[in-house]
Each structure stands twice: as C-alpha cells, then as structure tokens.
Amino acid sequence: MTMATDTATPTGAPAPVRETRSDRIVMICNYTALGLFTLAVLYPLVYVVSASLSDPKNVVSGKVWLWPVGFSTEAFKAVFDYDSIVSGFSNSVVYAVGGALLATVLTLLAAYPLSRKGLPGKGIIMALFVFTMMFNGGLIPTYLVVDRVGLLNTRWAIILPAALAVWNMIITRTYFQSTIPEELVEAAKVDGCTDLGFFWRVVLPLSKPIIAVNLLFYAVAQWNSWFNALIYLTNEHLFPLQMILRQILIQNNFDPSQVRDTAELIRMKELQEQLKFSLIVIATIPPLLIYPFVQKHFVKGAMVGSLKG
Amino acid sequence: MATDTLVRRIPAAHAGARPNKQSLGARMRRNWQLYAMLAVPLIWLAIFAYWPMYGAIIAFKDYNIVDGILGSRWVGFKHFERFAESYQFWRLIKNTLILHVYELVATFWLPIMLALGLNMARRRWYRRSVQLITYAPHFISTVVVVGLIVVIVDPNSGVLNLFLGQFGIGPIDVLSNPDYFRHLYVWSGAWQTMGFSAIIYLAALTSVSPELHEAAIVDGASRLRRVWHIDLPAIRPVAVILLILNIGAIMSVGFEKVLLLQNTLNLQTSEVIDTYVYKLGFASQVPQFSYAAAIGLFRSVIGLVLLVLANTLARKFAKSSLW
Numbered sequence: 343m344t345m346a347t348d349t350a351t352p353t354g355a356p357a358p359v360r361e362t363r364s365d366r367i368v369m370i371c372n373y374t375a376l377g378l379f380t381l382a383v384l385y386p387l388v389y390v391v392s393a394s395l396s397d398p399k400n401v402v403s404g405k406v407w408l409w410p411v412g413f414s415t416e417a418f419k420a421v422f423d424y425d426s427i428v429s430g431f432s433n434s435v436v437y438a439v440g441g442a443l444l445a446t447v448l449t450l451l452a453a454y455p456l457s458r459k460g461l462p463g464k465g466i467i468m469a470l471f472v473f474t475m476m477f478n479g480g481l482i483p484t485y486l487v488v489d490r491v492g493l494l495n496t497r498w499a500i501i502l503p504a505a506l507a508v509w510n511m512i513i514t515r516t517y518f519q520s521t522i523p524e525e526l527v528e529a530a531k532v533d534g535c536t537d538l539g540f541f542w543r544v545v546l547p548l549s550k551p552i553i554a555v556n557l558l559f560y561a562v563a564q565w566n567s568w569f570n571a572l573i574y575l576t577n578e579h580l581f582p583l584q585m586i587l588r589q590i591l592i593q594n595n596f597d598p599s600q601v602r603d604t605a606e607l608i609r610m611k612e613l614q615e616q617l618k619f620s621l622i623v624i625a626t627i628p629p630l631l632i633y634p635f636v637q638k639h640f641v642k643g644a645m646v647g648s649l650k651g
Numbered sequence: 652m653a654t655d656t657l658v659r660r661i662p663a664a665h666a667g668a669r670p671n672k673q674s675l676g677a678r679m680r681r682n683w684q685l686y687a688m689l690a691v692p693l694i695w696l697a698i699f700a701y702w703p704m705y706g707a708i709i710a711f712k713d714y715n716i717v718d719g720i721l722g723s724r725w726v727g728f729k730h731f732e733r734f735a736e737s738y739q740f741w742r743l744i745k746n747t748l749i750l751h752v753y754e755l756v757a758t759f760w761l762p763i764m765l766a767l768g769l770n771m772a773r774r775r776w777y778r779r780s781v782q783l784i785t786y787a788p789h790f791i792s793t794v795v796v797v798g799l800i801v802v803i804v805d806p807n808s809g810v811l812n813l814f815l816g817q818f819g820i821g822p823i824d825v826l827s828n829p830d831y832f833r834h835l836y837v838w839s840g841a842w843q844t845m846g847f848s849a850i851i852y853l854a855a856l857t858s859v860s861p862e863l864h865e866a867a868i869v870d871g872a873s874r875l876r877r878v879w880h881i882d883l884p885a886i887r888p889v890a891v892i893l894l895i896l897n898i899g900a901i902m903s904v905g906f907e908k909v910l911l912l913q914n915t916l917n918l919q920t921s922e923v924i925d926t927y928v929y930k931l932g933f934a935s936q937v938p939q940f941s942y943a944a945a946i947g948l949f950r951s952v953i954g955l956v957l958l959v960l961a962n963t964l965a966r967k968f969a970k971s972s973l974w
Contacts, residue, residue, distance in 0.1 A: 376772060383842060386842070387788075402808050407814075461682055467689065474696065481943070482928070484699070503699050505699075506692060588794050591802075622798050622802070
C-alpha cells in the first residue's frame, strides 16, 4: 500500500466521464476552503517571523501585521546576550539528544522481543505496557518516585521518566512484525545465529527508517517539553529552553541580571517586546527544520499505528 | 496462572509453519536472549509506571515525608470525602467537562473535513503544500503556542486588537477575561492539531479501492454523493476509535496548555482538576500530597471506567472498538 501523500487520489482518478457543473462547483469550493484554511494556519507564523525581523519601534506601535516593516535583526542579536536563553538552549540540546538516544534504545529493546511470534508470556508483557496508556499513578505519586530514586534536580529527572513512550513502542513493534519475516529468523537460527546476533546484524540494519522516526519523535517531544522541568528542577542552570521561554513569553519575567553589559541592558529594554517574537522563532526552528525530512515517516508511523492500534 | 492456556494457544497460532512440541520451560530457555533484551524496558516500566501506581495508595493515607509511603497512617476515604464536600468539587468537574466537551464538539469533525477535502483535491502540488503547512503547528511546543497567543492578543501591540481597533472595538484584554478562556484554548488547539490529526483519516481513505469510485462515476454519482457513500464509511471505524479514546480522556484536558494560559483573573473558567492537583502538590505553601493524589486518582479511575464504557458501547453499536 502506498502513502496518502504520495498517491494520486482515488477520488480524483482520471475522470472517464465529463464533470458536471455541480461537480466543478464542489471542486472550486473545496480548493478555496483548503486554501483559506491553509492561510489561516500560516498567518500567525508569518506574522511572528515578520515582527521578529522588523524595526522594534514599528513592532511596539503596531505597524507590523504581515510583512517586516523596517528590516532589523537586532532582536536576534539580543537573544544571544541573554544568558539564560543561551544556557537553556544548550540544556535543551543535551536533553533532546540524550533523551532521544536512550529512549530509542529502550523502545527497540522492548519492541523487538514483543514482535516475535511464540515468545512465552508475550501477551502478558504487552498488556503490562498497554495498561499504562489507560491508567497511571498520577502526578504526585510519580513525583514521589522520582524523588525517592534521587533524580530530583538532576538532568536525569528530565531524561529518565520520559525514556519510553508506549505508543512509539507499539508502532515500532508493528514495523518489525511487518518487515522481519519469521522465516528469516528461523533460517538464521538454523545457521546458528543467536537472537541477539540476529537483532544486531539483521534487524537493526533493516530498521533504519523506524529508528529515525523514533529518534526524531523523542527528540522533538523532549525539545518541546517543559512540565517535568517545572516540577523536578529548581536549579535554573539545568532549565531547558522551554522553561526560559515560559518566563519571558508568558510570565513576562524579564530578568535584568541575565544581561551583563549595562549599555546592552538599556538597548534590550527597548527590545523587550520584540524579544518575544525572535524567541518564538528561535525555539521553533529546530523542530521545524527536522520535520520536512521525516514528514513521510511520521505519516507512515501514524498509519501503521492506526491499522494495528 | 494463565500460562497453561498460553502454551496451547501460541503454537496453534503458527502451527501451519512448524509444529512446536517443546515444553514451556524449554521454550523460555531457548528465548532467554529475548527476555534479556526485555529486562531493561521492563525495569523502566516497573519504576516509572507501576511504582507510581502502587504509590497512589497515599490517597488513602496521611502521607508525610518522614514516615514515607508505607509508614504513613491509613485514613480510608477521608481525602475523597473531603474533595466531594469541598466547594471546589463541582466547579472543577464542570470546568473540566465543559472544556473537553466543547473541544470535542467544536473540533472533532474538523480533521475529517480536511482529510475529505485533501482526498478530493487533484492537484498534487496543492495537496502537498496544504499538508506541509497544516502539519507544521503540531511540532511547535505548547509554551510557544501560548507565547504566540500572548503576542497576538496583546492589548497594546497585538495584531488582534489592532484589527479590532480598525472597527473601533476594544482594546480587549482577552487573556484575563474568563469568558474568552475556553475559546482561546479550543481554537488554538484546533489550529495546532487539526492538520496532523487528518493524517490518520487520510490513511483510511487510501485504503478505499479506486474501482468503487469508478463504478460510482459510471453510475452517474456526483462528487458529493461519492464522498457521502464511499469516503465517509471508509473513515467511520477510525473515527469511532478516536471518539472512544476521546471519551476516555474526558476528565483530562490538555493540562499543560491550561496551566500556561491560566492566570489569577481567569481562574473561574480555567481551573480544571489537573491544574488543581498541581497546585495542591507544588504551588501551595503546605504541599498536600495525599489530598492531591486522591483527586488525581479519582480522575484516573473515572477516566478508565469511561474508556471501558465507551468501548463497550462502540463494540455493540458501531462494530468497531479498541479491544
């Protein structure tokens, strides 16, 4: 079966009969509605980018509504003078890369055995995983566990509790089930290959797409997360970028002590409003850069998951 | 132990390929490397998923840090009763339900419409661009989405109030008005998730055989008729499953976004069960862990019951279900 994105649409298959007038009207309405909706989605993004590139005066006085007015990159330069943004950015990179690697390994380790036919106890273990999607201990008990194992206020508190998403595990398992034929396993076993050897030498090389999907799923999720940091971290030096964003964007907390240079500080006060726009742009670029490359895989993943639920 | 039935069932599943007559113990030993692989994720599951479930018993205790989970005193349903009698109870349930039901009713059908429209559109570049753009917000973080809302509705420089100002309206302080909170929450959610949610429906639509459409065209069916009689039925099973999941989650809302959009002025509509639990546990002077855990547990149990209920109903009436 081919992907939704890649095939010529069935509804729009080469029309053997000439279109009636009402059909043509429906088509025009459809294209218009899709277009309007797309513009509605696009507009806030364009607005933010334009405002971040405009002259700060024009942003505050509300002259910007679509395109940049009075081009300036001041707001982007200012971002790099704000210490906690820089440290937040690098922390987020650590969390995203480290978290994605660890979580992908855990996911593969769980998904492969559970994809194998006839593994005794497979049903029970699978049920243990799936049940956690429907019921969980809740915020407070989870916090107490993280506290108890001594992760509070360490980088591990961000990485470990998020180190496996059952949904990703199910998608990965389905991928293995549909790409690694049982005959291949049997043949390798006859040749004296162990399970681990087979996993390492055959399964992993065949699974590059699903590994990529997992890495990116986890990296994006980790990059975008902030709530675990809010409850598990008090040390500001460990804060991910999203926490800093929350302070500046939403709580309107502009902390002058984060800027060392006084002349710089005066200039930043003027830029304060516009800083929000450039921050949004900077925080959004990494996930959006990744996304076109994996769009196809995400679609595939969502689809496999939907078929096997 | 259910292993007895398991032993009989599993070989039967692929009996055609190779009859398996080994004993359970032998098969487990033969697969020891697979169990070794599973060990690490299972340890993770035990610590970060099942230990908190066990820890949820503090809802029935008076938890204090010194005595720990085991040592603290049992108090039965005290915390649940306290919650049910508190003045917050109905307000929290009402806010949570209204927010979720509003979101469900207002936005559930949107991705379906988008998928049908995309499926109907013939020009590839057009479909592609619409998809590329509408998926994008899915990858933007909740903090940034709320940040976007903040700059757009800003009373002084936000584009919304500039626009309204053209007509002599406003400026309106949208964020601190409880009347606007639900609309902000629901429609920003639609903006963010609609494109990506359409993927799953598009996938269902690709499984429709083109011959069905060709036959319908020969019979003179109009485009809309074909959508109604061919495309919609193809989507139905997926839609039912998503609806079940949604009903199961009816007591939980996009808690992180609610918390970010919340301020002291809009609490009247924006305080939901999850944010209240968070505040009791982390934002109050004296953390009330047991009370907060009890409210959280109350919500989780209701969610589970609703999920099972919705699934049973769906299996009975719509012939598709989660399990």
